[in-house]
Amino acid sequence: MSEQATQTGAATPMVEMRGVNKWYGDFHVLRDIDLTVSRGERIVICGPSGSGKSTLIRCINHLEEHQQGEIVVGGVPLTQDVKRIEQIRRSVGMVFQHFNLFPHLTVLENCCLSPMWVQKKPRREAEAQAMQYLERVQIAEQARKYPGQLSGGQQQRVAIARSLCMHPEVMLFDEPTSALDPEMIKEVLDVMVELAREGMTMLCVTHEMGFAKTVADRVIFMDQGQIIEENAPEPFFNDPQSERTRLFLSQILGH
Amino acid sequence: MTIRHEMIPERPAPIRTVGPIAWLRANLFSGPVNTLFTLVGLYLLYVLLAPTIQWAFINADWVGTSRDDCSREGACWVFVNARLGQFIYGLYPGSEIWRVNTVFASFAALIAWLAIPRLPAKRWVAIATLLAFPVFAYVMLYGGYFGLRVVETHRWGGLMLTLILAVVGMVAALPIGILLALGRRSQMPIVKSFCVVFIEFWRGVPLITILFMASVMLPLFMPTGVSVDRLLRALIGITLFQSAYMAEVIRGGLQAIPRGQEEAAAALGMNYWMRMGLIVLPQALKMMIPGIVNTFISLFKDTTLVMIIGLFDLLGIVQAALSDSRWLGFALEGYVFAAFMFWVFCFSMSRYSQYLERKLHTGHKR
Numbered sequence: 155m156s157e158q159a160t161q162t163g164a165a166t167p168m169v170e171m172r173g174v175n176k177w178y179g180d181f182h183v184l185r186d187i188d189l190t191v192s193r194g195e196r197i198v199i200c201g202p203s204g205s206g207k208s209t210l211i212r213c214i215n216h217l218e219e220h221q222q223g224e225i226v227v228g229g230v231p232l233t234q235d236v237k238r239i240e241q242i243r244r245s246v247g248m249v250f251q252h253f254n255l256f257p258h259l260t261v262l263e264n265c266c267l268s269p270m271w272v273q274k275k276p277r278r279e280a281e282a283q284a285m286q287y288l289e290r291v292q293i294a295e296q297a298r299k300y301p302g303q304l305s306g307g308q309q310q311r312v313a314i315a316r317s318l319c320m321h322p323e324v325m326l327f328d329e330p331t332s333a334l335d336p337e338m339i340k341e342v343l344d345v346m347v348e349l350a351r352e353g354m355t356m357l358c359v360t361h362e363m364g365f366a367k368t369v370a371d372r373v374i375f376m377d378q379g380q381i382i383e384e385n386a387p388e389p390f391f392n393d394p395q396s397e398r399t400r401l402f403l404s405q406i407l408g409h
Numbered sequence: 410m411t412i413r414h415e416m417i418p419e420r421p422a423p424i425r426t427v428g429p430i431a432w433l434r435a436n437l438f439s440g441p442v443n444t445l446f447t448l449v450g451l452y453l454l455y456v457l458l459a460p461t462i463q464w465a466f467i468n469a470d471w472v473g474t475s476r477d478d479c480s481r482e483g484a485c486w487v488f489v490n491a492r493l494g495q496f497i498y499g500l501y502p503g504s505e506i507w508r509v510n511t512v513f514a515s516f517a518a519l520i521a522w523l524a525i526p527r528l529p530a531k532r533w534v535a536i537a538t539l540l541a542f543p544v545f546a547y548v549m550l551y552g553g554y555f556g557l558r559v560v561e562t563h564r565w566g567g568l569m570l571t572l573i574l575a576v577v578g579m580v581a582a583l584p585i586g587i588l589l590a591l592g593r594r595s596q597m598p599i600v601k602s603f604c605v606v607f608i609e610f611w612r613g614v615p616l617i618t619i620l621f622m623a624s625v626m627l628p629l630f631m632p633t634g635v636s637v638d639r640l641l642r643a644l645i646g647i648t649l650f651q652s653a654y655m656a657e658v659i660r661g662g663l664q665a666i667p668r669g670q671e672e673a674a675a676a677l678g679m680n681y682w683m684r685m686g687l688i689v690l691p692q693a694l695k696m697m698i699p700g701i702v703n704t705f706i707s708l709f710k711d712t713t714l715v716m717i718i719g720l721f722d723l724l725g726i727v728q729a730a731l732s733d734s735r736w737l738g739f740a741l742e743g744y745v746f747a748a749f750m751f752w753v754f755c756f757s758m759s760r761y762s763q764y765l766e767r768k769l770h771t772g773h774k775r
Contacts, residue, residue: 256673
């Protein structure tokens with residue numbers, strides 16, 4: 155557990171998963187997942203494609219439904235109840251691989267929509283706050299443009315700002331840089347690093363091992379729907395315990 | 410090895426590839442075959458168009474009161490002129506026609522307000538058009554309030570009736586269609602099967618059958634003494650029929666929206682109606698404008714079918730006028746006039762939809 159988390163001394167963990175199992179039809183995607191994320195902790199999840207890492211974080215805000223086990227987010231157990239799911243989603247921000255900005259709305263409207271409709275903020279307040287976050291991701295000058303007019307890196311930064319406008323307690327990143335051209339990856343990672351420095355609780359599915367080394371408190375390696383290895387970044391990269399982890403690391407770091 | 414030290418500045422395109430003469434050469438006379446097609450096309454245009462113009466304009470009679478004023482060999486527009494009042498208002502009493510005109514004018518004003526982008530307060534005008542205007546139109550047209558004389562619906566006809574059928578059909582079918590489309594995609598089995606059955610039933614039955622059923626069968630099921638107005642029955646039939654078609658058009662649009670859009674909205678804490686109303690539907694409807702307008706246009710023309718249950722829409726009343734013994738033999742003029750009126754309305758809808766598409770396009774090819 156990170157020092158910061160113990161200092162803030164939050165009694166309840168931010169995210170707690172106990173014995174979570176999920177199937178797509180007959181296919182067993184998540185197998186006996188146990189994971190506790192404290193407040194302020196930064197977790198990087200990696201693994202080969204199809205290993206269930208995206209599914210795992212998508213279960214946390216119920217974009218995917220788990221069939222067995224228990225998920226508790228910020229002290230609230232995740233059930234079938236729609237009201238409760240919406241309550242949890244308000245405190246969980248998510249950034250997607252393909253940005254998923256709303257193409258029919260301007261950048262500013264993208265950021266104001268949910269604060270205005272879900273949190274019932276007046277337009278002026280929502281816009282002022284949106285501009286503040288857009289400035290933080292250094293894209294305020296594009297606020298009146300439509301997402302289609304921005305580059306991939308810019309769109310992803312807008313997506314991060316849009317999530318932050320809801321004041322989430324935890325942020326989920328689902329391969330945020332995988333759809334980007336190489337020269338745009340850094341601008342998005344810089345924003346994520348800054349976010350991590352400010353103490354945001356983060357779960358990132360990513361293959362950016364540099365990012366993992368810089369900010370992660372823990373790195374989790376998944377394969378075939380299960381957590382294979384979980385460790386602080388330094389021992390994880392320098393001294394992986396499992397054969398699978400070693401093979402995976404040699405494949406992605408090897409060239 | 411190549412190294413470029415200075416970037417090449419932009420230059421204008423060579424003069425011979427732009428301008429009207431270059432356009433003519435590239436598109437109409439680029440080679441012997443193309444030139445031949447152009448010349449044949451021009452000749453056909455001349456052969457077909459010249460007599461039409463001769464008949465409709467040059468040799469036509471325009472002014473007069475009876476068939477004796479039509480002495481030339483062209484079209485006799487005197488007939489249309491003399492019957493224009495009936496073609497537009499049906500058998501609406503002459504002293505009350507100002508009421509229809511008021512409704513027409515205020516509807517045109519509201520639509521213009523909504524259609525012209527610069528005018529403010531769109532939301533309130535839209536609400537007024539959808540909620541207040543129908544009540545106003547009903548009171549004005551039917552009467553019975555504020556000392557207005559009651560005009561029974563069997564006296565309504567002509568263009569007025571066509572517009573009422575089409576506008577009510579469109580305005581009522583769109584929201585019902587949206588709900589049916591959402592319902593058909595619902596996770597709830599009862600809602601879903603209700604919508605599927607509803608859509609497939611109404612879509613599988615010809616409109617004529619529905620109109621016949623509405624006018625012949627419905628009264629059999631009604632308790633004695635209760636009678637539903639014939640126009641109202643036709644309106645309900647047209648609306649339900651149309652909403653089933655609309656639902657399928659909109660469902661196509663809903664399916665084209667990537668799942669990520671709804672997921673992103675859900676991840677931001679929005680509930681179902683917000684996700685649909687703010688994110689999915691605006692995009693789907695925008696994408697479906699051509700399909701929706703296509704359905705509107707076919708509805709507009711399908712309103713002519715009410716003729717068979719004894720309502721006199723524009724085409725019906727033109728046809729009735731043709732059998733007037735004082736005006737026998739002017740069928741061509743009557744039908745051309747009716748066709749022209751339908752064409753004007755349908756063409757305007759089509760043009761406006763194209764304009765709307767361009768305006769709403771926010772440069773997002775995903």
